[in-house]
Amino acid sequence: MRHSIKLSLLRFASALVVLAGVLSAAIASRTQTSASIRGFLPSRVEAERDLERKLQGTPDPARAEAALRRLTAEPHMAGTEASRRVAEWLRDQYRSFGFDAEIVTYSVWLPLPREVKLELVAPEEKALGSREQPVAGDRDSSDPRAVVGFNSYSPSADVTAPVVYVNYGTVQDYNDLESLGVSVAGKIALVRYGRGYRGVKSKLAEEHKAAGLLIYSDPQDDGYVAGDTYPRGPWRPLSAIQRGSVLYTQIYPGDPLTPGVAATPAARRIAPADAASLPRIPTVPINAQDASVILAALGGGRVPRGWQGGLPVTYHIGEGSTQLHLKLAMDYQQRPIYDVIAKLHGMSDNEWVILGNHHDAWVFGAADPGSGTSAMLEAARALGVLARSGWKPRRTIVICHWDAEEPGLLGSTEWVEANRAALQEKAVAYINTDVGVTGPNFSASATPSLNELVRDVTSDVKDPSSGRSVFDVWRDRLTRPQIEERIPGSEAGSDAPIEVPLGALGAGSDFCPFYDHAGIPALDVSFTGDYGVYHSLYDDFYWMKHFGDPSFAYHAALARVLGTLALRLDEADILPFNYPEYAVEIKRASDDLAARASIARMQGQGARIVGDASDEFAAAAARAARALGSLSPGALDSEKESQINRDLVGVEQALLAPQGLAGRSWYEHTIFAPGSYAGYAAEILPGVSESLDANDAATFAQESDSLAAALHRAAARLDDVARLASPSAPSAANLPPRPSGVLGVLPRF
């Protein structure tokens, strides 16, 4: 799955302004990191530098290319034998690197398409459902094993109904349609991909009582309007189809019949009719060619401003005379899925640094997920080389390759549900990559406490094209637009350094169960570029070799980023979490919330108690940072250090609400969740924010209490940190003090 999460310009601008003040000191010091590393005692910096140098010397573009060729050798969709073959190959690779690797199997309720048929029946009969065309030079593109275009978890159906075009099928689009006096009830809605998760499009079509949904790829969004199409360029050709799931992962991801528990053979399963994550209306993806035929046949009024796309027709709403016949036979079964779990055991097995990506693909999946998998293999191989040279990780490194991410994060969700207690006790962080490489532009999302780690690590990895650091190239790219589009309210001409903002974690890849359900700090990294073949036949090796990363240099760079992130988290004395930055994010959101609540005239004290709790969290974060910043060498014994680290990790878990969010209890994180009507993009303070949007005062009050309680719990854990780190804290008795010193770059902890 994995859809890049974009910061809106406004959000981006606002984040820049806020962060500029808080973090300007950090930038100046980032350039002189060789002397210190955040979270490391001075005495251990040199050893860590040496380890990282060695690790970074290993990843090899040629090996990454060979791995990708193997991974894309055949279509390997979840639920097929080919997916099992990829899992077995991966397991064997890890074993050859010296990891302890196994395959973990779950049994999930998973459909495959048996028949997809679409035809125009009025004003004239015409067969639709055209397939993706073979492309000269790319032999994979004529592989007969490629699955037809379908949306996973659509129900079966056989409907004939008129068509109505609803732009992107968002909440706003349905509002606009209603104001035109047009309803989709009993009709087939035709919408284009973009501006949200396709499962939200399906849910909204269901809520508006549509008889069916067609989702097509408009050339304005990722086709010829965006740029040259495959095979001339990297963008979507007219026949390409974006497959993808419509499972309502915004309610809960994973196996729809085992919400909250692992899909083991013995698990208790609900009936499909009771599964809230299963869509109720038939949904099929179509290519731009078919959409063009339908759009040209539509009557009725002209579409509103902004609804016209890039196809060479005048877009209309449709007035009823254009009828389609849609027949969809889905083969729902309990099917096995295969997660690969590989461990490089550390000195302690009680702390886990986890990395992961999925291995299943809609067809060949060169970018999605092969590029990330190939990079992760090179990172793992590099860790294996270190281990063979005598190094033993301080913490255990766990690398996971998930099955069935594409249909709705099944492999990761089931594993997290199976291991939630252990994860909450042991996991330090989860590092995700997915569509790892589609171009040269570094991109990252993270829990805010890990933003600084990503900035630090990318400062120490070279960008293959420029020879500068990945961080420097990334910063220049993200802050350059600022020169042209001045941020209103910012001081024009100011030379104050601007910190590079990271995205928020929404949904769209396997960090979701870790972060949103189990409260494990998470981050997600990739190198991005022009990528129009998402979820199509053409996301194959030839595409990657000609457009995404012809030299595979960025695969190797991603391996270095992943490996260095793992090493930092694995080896740190004090885990490098930055809670003041998290507090800034929360404070900004709670200020927004107060303003919106005031405009909405939402009664009650919700916004105030959230504001107070945010302030308390910020104060506790500052106290903890100060205490850690003034630690002197030798002040900590290892038990105290362990306890501090456990508290630092535990802040994120403290932000979970045990009862979950209103209406979707699987989602427990009170600060971030995928938006109920966005699907991929993160909603910040989701419970209060969405109940405010819905003008639901009772839920708003309840979610405010829940959020404030979570912030209080989190503040308490930070105060634990402050107490443990302060000189007066009683030292843990009977344990020899670890060799220690001033923690690296102290004021910035």
Add this chain to the structure above:
Amino acid sequence: MRHSIKLSLLRFASALVVLAGVLSAAIASRTQTSASIRGFLPSRVEAERDLERKLQGTPDPARAEAALRRLTAEPHMAGTEASRRVAEWLRDQYRSFGFDAEIVTYSVWLPLPREVKLELVAPEEKALGSREQPVAGDRDSSDPRAVVGFNSYSPSADVTAPVVYVNYGTVQDYNDLESLGVSVAGKIALVRYGRGYRGVKSKLAEEHKAAGLLIYSDPQDDGYVAGDTYPRGPWRPLSAIQRGSVLYTQIYPGDPLTPGVAATPAARRIAPADAASLPRIPTVPINAQDASVILAALGGGRVPRGWQGGLPVTYHIGEGSTQLHLKLAMDYQQRPIYDVIAKLHGMSDNEWVILGNHHDAWVFGAADPGSGTSAMLEAARALGVLARSGWKPRRTIVICHWDAEEPGLLGSTEWVEANRAALQEKAVAYINTDVGVTGPNFSASATPSLNELVRDVTSDVKDPSSGRSVFDVWRDRLTRPQIEERIPGSEAGSDAPIEVPLGALGAGSDFCPFYDHAGIPALDVSFTGDYGVYHSLYDDFYWMKHFGDPSFAYHAALARVLGTLALRLDEADILPFNYPEYAVEIKRASDDLAARASIARMQGQGARIVGDASDEFAAAAARAARALGSLSPGALDSEKESQINRDLVGVEQALLAPQGLAGRSWYEHTIFAPGSYAGYAAEILPGVSESLDANDAATFAQESDSLAAALHRAAARLDDVARLASPSAPSAANLPPRPSGVLGVLPRF
């Protein structure tokens, strides 16, 4: 020709703000006009109202439709026998209305196309130059007499060269192209229609040493992106070609071999090689279909942001491998053209109120110019009916139907050049219409002193759809966007009335020689709508009957507007010119100029002397208005009244510079001219503004002096008015005082 002149939003907004203050009083009073009419003595108001009522009762949609059917009976391009037949029919119509009508002939240098051939020769051979396709139901669309797509006044040529795409082919586009390191020298430039006169595109291509120019119609601009295409809707279908002239009318319009003098048989002619208005590079218009083939074949880099149009390909610049062969054989000849001049003689033949439109068309010309012609015929018939019932106009009404407007304003220009002295002595104003009706939206441009007359007259004509006044509907349409897009700097929420701004007169229709060359106050009116078939085969009767004005009610409304404008100017005691409004326009432009000169660091005193002269003009305009506003009944004898009217008309002539504008001496008006690099749109203070843009200090100084001198002369004539109208002015002896009284709506003169 006639291309609507659009106000940019900024200009529009700025005009609104400026005018709001100056004219807010006018609006309140416009609603109560029945008691008074601007420029009329109270004693004559009732008679004028009666005349106007009668006039407005005559125009008949059925007759307008019948006239249009006759006017569009065959293709009637200038230079053909069919154009003469239309002229003769028009002459006979006027004679039947009781006018004194004749045909005036000139002999002009005019090309017709003999052969137009275009083919792709690389990367593959393919014939281009596709014709306009017949449309079911519209039998005119299969008329074999329709001329091929060609650009009048292109030279003949036979070239084979690579193609480069240059967006709209504007100054900015060539700058962008240069910054990409690409040149059109020796190549064929492919540009799209829009953002300026096609003759400017040709001139710029020539200046950049292109070997040829193709101009195509992009669906984004007037095709399927804009709306449904003909015959489903009013927009341009893929095969439609926009014909049109590329004569450099921005240098001088009219017969290229007789600049400044009438093209009589005896006139002295320059050699074509010496005619500065003749384009030097071959230029051909093509349809979107052909453009699509060429664009799809182009290599090279992607186009800059904003250059991608609406065709279903990714647009490229072109890198040399795409070659075209263009063969163009033009048949240049001295050819006769036929102007129709019809007069309804007044009590005095010493003052002329002139109305005009052209009669030649590229093919059938239903909208352009037939709709305006048909409306003007109904206005003329209504005046004829009044005359037969015993009324005799106070001034002579002259109605003109020009030939050869399309190739470059030939008929009107030659007639103005032939009659310049008489016009400058007698003409009160020139009222133009051209593409008279393409929809229900009233639109007008005028010399600023006549803006108020247009507002007044449209307040007294009913909009056929709503039953409200044309003015009210027009005002609501133009001021409604303001609600959504607030004007920066204006007081939001203010209920101050906003005056309706008119466009400035640029070029693009036959008012140009009257206004820009002879200094005759002019205005231009029409009802506009969605109109994508401009200059194509499809601008025919069927189009008008289905889209432009199916009931012909707006043809009748336009006839009422034209007739009422004529009556007001014909019958007024004191001509209703409003110079304070003109002064506001000039002052705003001179302030802009000062700001731009300061930014450009233009040396010298140019901007200051222009500013001072603008202030002087404004002060004189205010004095004249005050003096006229305090006239008491009986204060004027008829000679003084005549002298005041002569002065009021003469202000516009005083704004001419005898030596003309730098580099284009035919254009004498110092306040408005078509932009040298815009072509249709008006440049205000053109001499100083363009020399400032060109950073030419010497010309700037010279043009500043010339402009300031013109403003001084104009101020002197206004001071004459003030002197004549003031109570102490000596009355003209020996003439009986005319019956007189307080002039209508005095403070608003």
